[in-house]
Amino acid sequence: MVDGKIVIDDVSYAYGGDWILRNVTLHVPPNAVTVFFGPAGGGKTTLLRLINRLNDLVEDTEMSGRILLDGKDIYDRRVNVPNLRRRVGMVFALPLPIPGTIRENVLYGPKLAGMNNPDQLGDILERSLMQAALWDEVKDRLDSPATALSGGQQQRLCIARSLSLEPEVLLLDEPTSGLDPISTRKVEESLYELKQNYTIILVPHSVQQAARVADYAAFFLMGELVEYRPGVDIFVAPRDKRTEDYVTGRFG
Amino acid sequence: MMSQAETSEKPQFIWTEFVIEASIRVLGFSTIGFVLLIFLFLLLEGVPVFWEVPLKNLFGTRWYPNFGYFGTLPLIFGSAFVTLTAIIIALPLGVLTAVFIREVAPEWLREILKPMVEVLAGIPSVVLGFFGMIVIAPLVRVIFNAPTGLTVFSGALVLAYMSLPTIISVAEDALDAVPKSYRDAALAMGATQWQTIWHVVVPAARSGIAMAVMLGMGRAIGETMAVMMVTGNAARMPLDLGSLFMPARTMTATIAAEMGEVARGGIHYHALFGIGIILFLLTFIINLAAALAIFRKQRRGGLR
Ligand SMILES: Nc1ncnc2c1ncn2[C@@H]1O[C@H](COP(=O)(O)OP(=O)(O)OP(=O)(O)O)[C@@H](O)[C@H]1O
Ligand SMILES: [Mg+2]
Numbered sequence: 001m002v003d004g005k006i007v008i009d010d011v012s013y014a015y016g017g018d019w020i021l022r023n024v025t026l027h028v029p030p031n032a033v034t035v036f037f038g039p040a041g042g043g044k045t046t047l048l049r050l051i052n053r054l055n056d057l058v059e060d061t062e063m064s065g066r067i068l069l070d071g072k073d074i075y076d077r078r079v080n081v082p083n084l085r086r087r088v089g090m091v092f093a094l095p096l097p098i099p100g101t102i103r104e105n106v107l108y109g110p111k112l113a114g115m116n117n118p119d120q121l122g123d124i125l126e127r128s129l130m131q132a133a134l135w136d137e138v139k140d141r142l143d144s145p146a147t148a149l150s151g152g153q154q155q156r157l158c159i160a161r162s163l164s165l166e167p168e169v170l171l172l173d174e175p176t177s178g179l180d181p182i183s184t185r186k187v188e189e190s191l192y193e194l195k196q197n198y199t200i201i202l203v204p205h206s207v208q209q210a211a212r213v214a215d216y217a218a219f220f221l222m223g224e225l226v227e228y229r230p231g232v233d234i235f236v237a238p239r240d241k242r243t244e245d246y247v248t249g250r251f252g
Numbered sequence: 253m254m255s256q257a258e259t260s261e262k263p264q265f266i267w268t269e270f271v272i273e274a275s276i277r278v279l280g281f282s283t284i285g286f287v288l289l290i291f292l293f294l295l296l297e298g299v300p301v302f303w304e305v306p307l308k309n310l311f312g313t314r315w316y317p318n319f320g321y322f323g324t325l326p327l328i329f330g331s332a333f334v335t336l337t338a339i340i341i342a343l344p345l346g347v348l349t350a351v352f353i354r355e356v357a358p359e360w361l362r363e364i365l366k367p368m369v370e371v372l373a374g375i376p377s378v379v380l381g382f383f384g385m386i387v388i389a390p391l392v393r394v395i396f397n398a399p400t401g402l403t404v405f406s407g408a409l410v411l412a413y414m415s416l417p418t419i420i421s422v423a424e425d426a427l428d429a430v431p432k433s434y435r436d437a438a439l440a441m442g443a444t445q446w447q448t449i450w451h452v453v454v455p456a457a458r459s460g461i462a463m464a465v466m467l468g469m470g471r472a473i474g475e476t477m478a479v480m481m482v483t484g485n486a487a488r489m490p491l492d493l494g495s496l497f498m499p500a501r502t503m504t505a506t507i508a509a510e511m512g513e514v515a516r517g518g519i520h521y522h523a524l525f526g527i528g529i530i531l532f533l534l535t536f537i538i539n540l541a542a543a544l545a546i547f548r549k550q551r552r553g554g555l556r
Contacts, residue, residue: 052440054436054439054440057435057439057445059358059359060359082442082443082444083442085439085440085441085442086441086442089440090436090440092433092436092437092440094433096431096433096434096437097437098434098437098438098451098452098456099452099455099456100455108438108441108443108451109441109442112441112442112443112447112451113442158437161437161441162440162441165441165442
């Protein structure tokens with residue numbers, strides 16, 4: 001199997017005693033888009049949240065197995081969790097700007113990380129918004145409230161916010177679920193650019209999107225990793241009957 | 253078909269429904285009626301003072317009713333001073349407690365703390381006043397080397413304690429209403445738990461927190477018994493910070509203390525009701541401000 005930027009090694013996870021991920025093992029290659037797809041409740045979001053330890057504060061959970069980033073266990077006691085989260089950015093299904101202006105949203109992470117050189121911050125602002133394909137639409141109103149943007153713009157703002165920290169890994173959980181087709185295409189196109197520099201894991205909002213963007217694809221069903229192969233193969237010639245049913249739309 | 257349409261147009265008259273509905277309506281309107289009656293009574297008994305006593309006297313700085321001085325300023329300032337000091341103490345305490353209960357404490361501890369805060373709210377004010385007299389006042393006297401422990405500061409401490417449950421539970425609801433995804437967003441940017449709370453959660457809940465403070469203040473300014481027991485009741489103008497450790501007299505304490513001794517229908521009697529009107533207006537303004545905060549929050553709807 002490919003050498004992984006991220007290695008998910010026999011991970012199981014439970015909320016309140018219900019095991020919703022079971023023995024998932026998976027290597028995520030660098031500089032590619034890896035797609036986690038499958039029906040609702042399969043545990044895709046949960047797995048993403050485990051990769052940047054966002055579930056640390058959720059009570060009454062259990063986890064077994066290991067997750068490695070560049071060969072190092074991210075659940076090791078010595079890991080600095082805020083630093084880990086700066087290296088592994090996440091964009092959520094619901095675009096939620098934090099209270100404040102567009103500029104404040106994008107620069108929140110860098111400022112927290114202690115950056116305060118205005119020139120540098122200005123560069124980061126422009127670069128992040130460009131990469132998220134939002135710059136042209138907001139460059140004249142960087143200081144207006146982020147909540148005044150449309151849903152699609154807010155989603156790209158959240159992507160820009162994650163990019164501002166230049167993470168090594170970008171986790172995107174249904175980033176286009178609330179977007180119109182044009183914004184969706186913009187985001188998908190920017191993925192081609194981004195994967196040159198980042199390792200991307202994306203939960204798509206449809207099988208079609210999965211097929212469009214995936215270099216590698218993992219099919220999750222009820223907490224189980226059913227099949228994991230290069231993108232084209234899994235959609236053109238799935239090996240498992242359950243994958244085939246799902247990608248051909250025959251799934252119940 | 254025809255008959256069906258007809259019956260559905262004329263709903264059957266149901267007696268029980270009518271009786272229940274009517275009595276609910278009567279009860280509802282009578283509550284409003286009582287409030288109006290009380291207000292009317294307050295006006296009838298209080299307004300005469302505004303022509304019986306010249307305004308210059310009425311808004312003067314000396315309150316000696318037995319000698320014809322009806323200056324209400326010391327009382328208004330006394331109330332304001334005690335209330336503001338109480339809020340300055342209670343605001344950080346209340347908000348921090350709410351943050352702790354909602355954001356930091358583990359589930360089991362939260363389940364213990366929440367009912368305890370509610371129990372706090374149920375302590376009768378006379379008990380707190382007694383506690384203030386016996387415990388807080390002597391402490392204040394010794395620590396601040398004041399001539400008496402019955403001071404603005406002691407009163408404010410007791411009042412702060414009394415408004416805490418209101419502030420805590422309203423602020424806690426406000427924090428609870430902040431979507432979980434806000435926290436995730438900040439955490440995912442590498443914020444620590446505290447940074448997340450201060451930069452994102454508390455600002456997102458600020459209108460609710462403002463409301464909590466206003467409601468707490470409304471509770472504090474109208475409080476009588478405890479304040480009368482611990483603030484010392486000297487009607488003097490609290491004009492400098494040193495007055496913090498001097499006695500003061502509030503509007504509520506004045507009414508409570510003097511109402512029993514005045515001749516019904518006299519100037520002094522009318523003056524006490526006049527103070528009641530001023531107090532009523534102040535509380536009304538504070539509650540209105542709180543209501544406006546709620547309204548603004550609702551109008552912004554959701555968080556989009
Ligand atoms: N915080 C939580 N507490 C308890 N159970 C949870 C929590 N989050 C998720 N679950 C449960 O875990 C299971 C997997 O949820 P998850 O959100 O990871 O699925 P998903 O594959 O992302 O689904 P979707 O496609 O609907 O987003 C579901 O059964 C869900 O109910
Ligand atoms: Mg999901």
